[in-house]
Amino acid sequence: MQNVVFGIVTGSILAVATLGFALVRQTENFLNIAHAQMMALGAFVGVVLVDTYGMNIFAAGAITVVGLGALGVVLAAVFFAPVRHQGGTVLLFTSIGLALMMYAAILALFGTQARFYPDVSGSLHRIGGIGIATNELVIIGLAFGSIAALQLFLNSTGLGRAIRSVASNDDLARVRGVPVRTVSHTIWFISSAFGAMAGVMLGVLGSVNTEIGWHNILIVLAAAVLGGLRSITGVILAGLLLGIMMDVSALFIPTAYRPVVAFGVLVAVLILRPEGILSIQRRKDAVAA
Amino acid sequence: MKRILIGLLAFGLIAAACSSDDEDEGPVKLGFLNGQSGDYGPWGHWALAAAEVAVEELNAGGGVLGRDVELVVEDNGSTPEGAVSGFAELTEVDGIHALGGIESDGMIAIFETVHELQIPTICSTCGTTELDSTGGDMVFRIIPSDTDNGIVGAQVARDEGYTSVAMLVELSEGTESPANVFKSVFTEQMGGTVTEDVRFNAGETTYAAQVAQAFESGPDAVYIAAGFETGVPLLNEWQRRGYTDIPMIFTTDLLSPEIAEIVGGVDGASAIVGATAYDTESNPAWDAYVPRFEAKIGDPPEIAFYDAWQYDQYIILGLAMAAAGTTDGAAVAAAIPDIANPPGVEVFTYADGVAQLEAGNEIDYHGTTSNLNLNSVGNLLSPVMAVIHVEDGAWDVRENIELDPTLVKPS
Numbered sequence: 001m002q003n004v005v006f007g008i009v010t011g012s013i014l015a016v017a018t019l020g021f022a023l024v025r026q027t028e029n030f031l032n033i034a035h036a037q038m039m040a041l042g043a044f045v046g047v048v049l050v051d052t053y054g055m056n057i058f059a060a061g062a063i064t065v066v067g068l069g070a071l072g073v074v075l076a077a078v079f080f081a082p083v084r085h086q087g088g089t090v091l092l093f094t095s096i097g098l099a100l101m102m103y104a105a106i107l108a109l110f111g112t113q114a115r116f117y118p119d120v121s122g123s124l125h126r127i128g129g130i131g132i133a134t135n136e137l138v139i140i141g142l143a144f145g146s147i148a149a150l151q152l153f154l155n156s157t158g159l160g161r162a163i164r165s166v167a168s169n170d171d172l173a174r175v176r177g178v179p180v181r182t183v184s185h186t187i188w189f190i191s192s193a194f195g196a197m198a199g200v201m202l203g204v205l206g207s208v209n210t211e212i213g214w215h216n217i218l219i220v221l222a223a224a225v226l227g228g229l230r231s232i233t234g235v236i237l238a239g240l241l242l243g244i245m246m247d248v249s250a251l252f253i254p255t256a257y258r259p260v261v262a263f264g265v266l267v268a269v270l271i272l273r274p275e276g277i278l279s280i281q282r283r284k285d286a287v288a289a
Numbered sequence: 290m291k292r293i294l295i296g297l298l299a300f301g302l303i304a305a306a307c308s309s310d311d312e313d314e315g316p317v318k319l320g321f322l323n324g325q326s327g328d329y330g331p332w333g334h335w336a337l338a339a340a341e342v343a344v345e346e347l348n349a350g351g352g353v354l355g356r357d358v359e360l361v362v363e364d365n366g367s368t369p370e371g372a373v374s375g376f377a378e379l380t381e382v383d384g385i386h387a388l389g390g391i392e393s394d395g396m397i398a399i400f401e402t403v404h405e406l407q408i409p410t411i412c413s414t415c416g417t418t419e420l421d422s423t424g425g426d427m428v429f430r431i432i433p434s435d436t437d438n439g440i441v442g443a444q445v446a447r448d449e450g451y452t453s454v455a456m457l458v459e460l461s462e463g464t465e466s467p468a469n470v471f472k473s474v475f476t477e478q479m480g481g482t483v484t485e486d487v488r489f490n491a492g493e494t495t496y497a498a499q500v501a502q503a504f505e506s507g508p509d510a511v512y513i514a515a516g517f518e519t520g521v522p523l524l525n526e527w528q529r530r531g532y533t534d535i536p537m538i539f540t541t542d543l544l545s546p547e548i549a550e551i552v553g554g555v556d557g558a559s560a561i562v563g564a565t566a567y568d569t570e571s572n573p574a575w576d577a578y579v580p581r582f583e584a585k586i587g588d589p590p591e592i593a594f595y596d597a598w599q600y601d602q603y604i605i606l607g608l609a610m611a612a613a614g615t616t617d618g619a620a621v622a623a624a625i626p627d628i629a630n631p632p633g634v635e636v637f638t639y640a641d642g643v644a645q646l647e648a649g650n651e652i653d654y655h656g657t658t659s660n661l662n663l664n665s666v667g668n669l670l671s672p673v674m675a676v677i678h679v680e681d682g683a684w685d686v687r688e689n690i691e692l693d694p695t696l697v698k699p700s
Binding site: 247 | 492
């Protein structure tokens, strides 16, 4: 049971990271590989604010999330908007190029030395023999609070509904007068902010190093595909499922094989229940027909 | 036209000749390929300072073969990839004559190339068991092998009275190498048991599951073989989960001030390392080195921070070049065992060594870390070992020990 708790913590971070990734995939129609570098950048900016400038972890996290959300909007306008009309493949390769540029910038700005958030774990709470630290509770709470807020925003506001209409059919949304540019900016802000938040959470639990983005992109991709890239609920469940599977698997197989477990689950789901991917196409085909 | 061509040809030949002369008469370039960042980054500051102290001593002693000595520094990021690209830069762009500073993973990555290019290389911080039988030709090691480190770790566990241990081992050459020796010696030669052997990759999101698996398996102690970047989050997890009453045995990779601070900051926590140490007792080389290092960096050398080995390697290279009378790679490599081993007048500084060589005597250099006598595969014959533990938030040598001769290297 203790490992299930570890898995919920891991899965919560994964859900936050994957949600930002899936949002862009759903609305901009490409896999944004640079998303993982936004996570890395978030981890570094956060640790610099805390460690160098002595900021409170929550204030540093908030500044990081908002600042990198804005940076995401700028990067999308500079790199993705000009090639958007050329389709998903060009956008995919543009995102790979942007990921490499961001990686180089991280190396140049922060160096290759690992950094660590000051220990902000707080006390350990024991519930029925299961231990959970304060910072883990905060991470779970923040993750689900943010996801719930996003759900509320998408379902209850005009801009949220506009995002959903673009996700469903952007051509139709444009014809019907949906402010596509505003929607795009909002999507990039939310996606980048969620990426940065996941980065800060990763840094708080572990260490901050330049490889943190590359280490996590495949797991994020796996969670996104597993969740079907179509619904917030699907992404949350996929993140939690992968997190729990990876941490519970430590009881049975060497932990070095955690990524193998993640992709084993992914392959199994794709073979046995491929709706996760196909449903997007089906919905679009249905709309197009 | 013919005259112009002949003139150009002559000019080219003269230029080539001048260029060749420049290579012989320019500074002797000693490469320092080291993890100034990454896992070995915490030691980088001391390592570089010690290398600079050595080069200053070489230059103060009249240089090598009458030429100035230049230290050419490349950061390998503590990765094999960084070692390969750094070595290419040092050889192809900088034109180094010899190399030092490299660690295990990087050494393995460039081992073949070092031999192809005939660059005499001293491994000052690599314990990999790969070098237990493959060196001695162009590559020499002046620090104990991970085989020695694994054996001394098991020896410490036995002497502390531990009969069962759990193992937390990062998957990398430098950490698995001593851990595998430790496990073999502890279980097969001492009759101990390993309650859990947890191997993990660096860069995991968290190490909660791994730490719980090891510490909750009911061991007398937990053996941790991990790099610094992994060690800090691992120990944060150890502290967070309240396993602080279970003693820990570390490998030398965790002998950093930050790690000592984390362990020292927890009441009742205990961490111990069986590791190589400096040769500080009645050793003129050590006595001469300490004030120069202190003047350079503002602090005295700290135990097992690898700095003194960085110093020793460049003194050896300088003396080998002086003994060989050339910077030619093959000749210098052949001279290294000659100046490090008996017979010869025992010398403790570069200047004394050169003076003896000029007087026509053979020399036996005794460094700051040991007598540096090498066997036929370029490994230390008698490393100095010690038991080091955390005391008031810093590493402290409890006692020097000798490797138990009854414990043998696992086959």
